[in-house]
Amino acid sequence: MATPVGIRNKDCTAGILFIGIALCYLILGRDLEVGTSTDMGPGFFPLIVVSLLAILGVIAIVNSLRERAGGLPGIPWRPLLVIIGAPLIFATLIEYFGLALALGVAVWFSSLAELPWRPWKSLLLSAFAVFFCWLVFALAFGVPIPLFKLPG
Amino acid sequence: MELFSHLAIGFSAALSLTNVLYCFAGVLLGTLIGVLPGIGPTMTIALLLPVTFSLPPLSALIMLAGIFYGAQYGGSTTSILINLPGETSSVVTALDGYQMARQGRAGAALATAAISSFIAGTIATLIIALLAPPLAKVALSFGAAEYFSLMLLGLLVSVSLSSGSTIKAMAMTLLGILIGIVGTDVTSGVERFTLGLSDLYDGINFVPVAIGMFGLAEIIRNIAGGEGGSRSIQTKNLSGLMLSLSDLKRIIAPSLRGTALGSILGILPGGGVVLASFASYGLEKNVSNDPSQFGKGAIEGVAAPEAANNAASQTSFIPMLTLGVPSNPVMAMMMGALLIHGIAPGPRIMTEQPALFWGLIVSMWVGNLMLVILNLPLVGMWAKVAQVPYRVLFPSIVAISCVGSYSIGMKPMDVFMLATFGLLGYVLVELECELAPVLFGLIVGPMIEEYLRRAMLLSQGDPTIFLQRPISAALLAIAVISIVLSALPKIRKRRAEIFCD
Numbered sequence: 184m185a186t187p188v189g190i191r192n193k194d195c196t197a198g199i200l201f202i203g204i205a206l207c208y209l210i211l212g213r214d215l216e217v218g219t220s221t222d223m224g225p226g227f228f229p230l231i232v233v234s235l236l237a238i239l240g241v242i243a244i245v246n247s248l249r250e251r252a253g254g255l256p257g258i259p260w261r262p263l264l265v266i267i268g269a270p271l272i273f274a275t276l277i278e279y280f281g282l283a284l285a286l287g288v289a290v291w292f293s294s295l296a297e298l299p300w301r302p303w304k305s306l307l308l309s310a311f312a313v314f315f316c317w318l319v320f321a322l323a324f325g326v327p328i329p330l331f332k333l334p335g
Numbered sequence: 336m337e338l339f340s341h342l343a344i345g346f347s348a349a350l351s352l353t354n355v356l357y358c359f360a361g362v363l364l365g366t367l368i369g370v371l372p373g374i375g376p377t378m379t380i381a382l383l384l385p386v387t388f389s390l391p392p393l394s395a396l397i398m399l400a401g402i403f404y405g406a407q408y409g410g411s412t413t414s415i416l417i418n419l420p421g422e423t424s425s426v427v428t429a430l431d432g433y434q435m436a437r438q439g440r441a442g443a444a445l446a447t448a449a450i451s452s453f454i455a456g457t458i459a460t461l462i463i464a465l466l467a468p469p470l471a472k473v474a475l476s477f478g479a480a481e482y483f484s485l486m487l488l489g490l491l492v493s494v495s496l497s498s499g500s501t502i503k504a505m506a507m508t509l510l511g512i513l514i515g516i517v518g519t520d521v522t523s524g525v526e527r528f529t530l531g532l533s534d535l536y537d538g539i540n541f542v543p544v545a546i547g548m549f550g551l552a553e554i555i556r557n558i559a560g561g562e563g564g565s566r567s568i569q570t571k572n573l574s575g576l577m578l579s580l581s582d583l584k585r586i587i588a589p590s591l592r593g594t595a596l597g598s599i600l601g602i603l604p605g606g607g608v609v610l611a612s613f614a615s616y617g618l619e620k621n622v623s624n625d626p627s628q629f630g631k632g633a634i635e636g637v638a639a640p641e642a643a644n645n646a647a648s649q650t651s652f653i654p655m656l657t658l659g660v661p662s663n664p665v666m667a668m669m670m671g672a673l674l675i676h677g678i679a680p681g682p683r684i685m686t687e688q689p690a691l692f693w694g695l696i697v698s699m700w701v702g703n704l705m706l707v708i709l710n711l712p713l714v715g716m717w718a719k720v721a722q723v724p725y726r727v728l729f730p731s732i733v734a735i736s737c738v739g740s741y742s743i744g745m746k747p748m749d750v751f752m753l754a755t756f757g758l759l760g761y762v763l764v765e766l767e768c769e770l771a772p773v774l775f776g777l778i779v780g781p782m783i784e785e786y787l788r789r790a791m792l793l794s795q796g797d798p799t800i801f802l803q804r805p806i807s808a809a810l811l812a813i814a815v816i817s818i819v820l821s822a823l824p825k826i827r828k829r830r831a832e833i834f835c836d
Contacts, residue, residue: 221796
């Protein structure tokens with residue numbers, strides 16, 4: 184079920200991740216003015232942080248070269264995609280449809296994460312979840328989420 | 336003495352009917368969710384935070400605080416009854432607590448946990464009431480440089496106390512800061528890293544990040560790890576909830592020792608509840624007349640860590656409230672909650688909002704009282720709740736996560752962030768990176784930038800200002816020492832020992 188992924192070992196992968204994130208921020212923030220230390224621009228602090236992160240990434244990779252390779256966990260695709268997918272479904276649906284549909288579908292979908300899948304029991308559970316959330320968030324705490332709504 | 340007038344203000348604020356109800360609700364909810372497998376106090380608070388946003392600030396804090404130690408008590412309950420600690424700080428309780436349960440003394444173990452926690456809570460409340468005012472006075476003389484150094488200290492100490500690789504923990508802190516930077520820069524009005532999305536102009540809210548990383552990621556791990564097997568529950572002898580006199584005598588000293596240790600460790604920025612419980616177990620074992628009993632059902636082995644972790648949880652409020660520096664992720668979230676309510680914690684809070692400050696402190700004691708009185712009789716119910724099958728549990732968590740995140744600002748973007756950070760959280764945990772520093776960096780990051788900026792402005796660009804001012808220099812020195820110590824191989828082994836014991 185799981186697919187091993189990553190490079191060499193955990194620390195190495197982590198180091199590469201750090202450098203990757205640092206680079207992303209570097210690219211995204213390339214237009215930010217750095218300024219001087221007296222008059223710090225919006226880019227000053229991010230530059231410091233990003234540089235430190237990149238350095239740590241390099242250190243992590245260097246450290247990892249001393250250790251044995253291997254020991255990477257596999258990716259549990261099913262739970263991962265389902266649990267991350269559920270909020271995405273909710274986010275897509277909620278503005279067009281009400282809580283009942285958006286949350287109901289999302290929660291029902293999330294029950295797919297664990298096998299064996301029991302569609303009818305999960306449907307019942309999501310109905311309960313919708314009702315409970317509506318009770319607590321909309322009714323008790325006054326959050327203005329409509330239970331039912333149609334697009335348009 | 337001033338103490339009494341302070342406590343009086345506190346009592347009148349905390350004992351209003353609504354606040355008592357919120358305290359009760361918090362404690363109940365906290366225990367309920369803390370008892371559920373796979374959900375610890377950090378996650379519980381993250382999940383329930385959005386619920387408190389619509390409440391007035393004091394009530395919100397009272398409820399959150401109640402949730403916090405309610406969740407810890409719930410975690411202890413599952414430790415004792417099922418040997419499944421709900422949270423890291425309850426791991427130690429399971430060592431002797433579960434053994435006691437197996438010997439038919441579950442009731443005594445639970446009662447011990449509750450009573451020693453209450454003793455600790457009472458003493459800790461007094462400590463807070465005594466320490467906070469002088470600390471705040473000192474803090475009033477803090478300038479931008481001191482605040483910067485203090486926050487840096489907090490970040491670095493939290494790194495040095497986290498288990499695992501120091502390098503990775505530091506990187507996680509930086510990552511948290513980077514997440515916190517996203518949004519409109521307060522000083523210059525420039526948008527940073529927002530990818531042009533207007534929903535990100537105000538930055539990334541920490542709540543979906545917290546719920547995603549501590550909640551969703553945990554669900555993925557639990558399912559992938561084959562959660563859901565049956566556990567044997569020791570509910571045989573729950574009737575013995577009153578402790579015998581000899582038991583009571585035995586737990587007093589350990590509770591006091593645990594309280595002392597926990598109070599000190601809780602105040603340490605970055606320090607904490609987990610360390611407190613482990614350290615006090617170790618201390619108790621060393622001090623005991625009969626160390627061989629530990630691990631086999633020694634009542635001291637339950638009393639001391641429970642007292643320690645409760646004391647630490649309460650004193651960990653001190654740096655957050657008086658100085659505005661959170662000492663652990665839970666405090667970071669509380670502080671975030673305060674900020675959302677428009678209250679900036681710090682030394683001024685005591686003079687500007689005395690009812691808020693003292694009301695919160697008093698309600699912590701009230702909450703502890705409620706835990707003892709109400710939760711013990713309800714233990715049977717908690718035991719049943721703990722047996723909820725995971726396949727019912729996790730979709731419910733997903734539901735609350737989605738609605739909770741959405742309810743903050745009615746923005747689908749927040750739910751999208753929930754998913755994103757759920758994914759990121761999972762990846763990071765699998766790569767053996769600590770998540771707590773991320774949350775820390777996220778909340779403290781923007782503040783630290785602000786203080787850096789101001790300090791630099793004052794010193795006209797001279798970075799040595801942090802070393803020139805004595806308090807700042809001292810704080811930085813402590814920070815550096817703690818990092819160096821944590822990176823040294825000998826200390827690393829001991830840390831691993833403490834965490835693996």
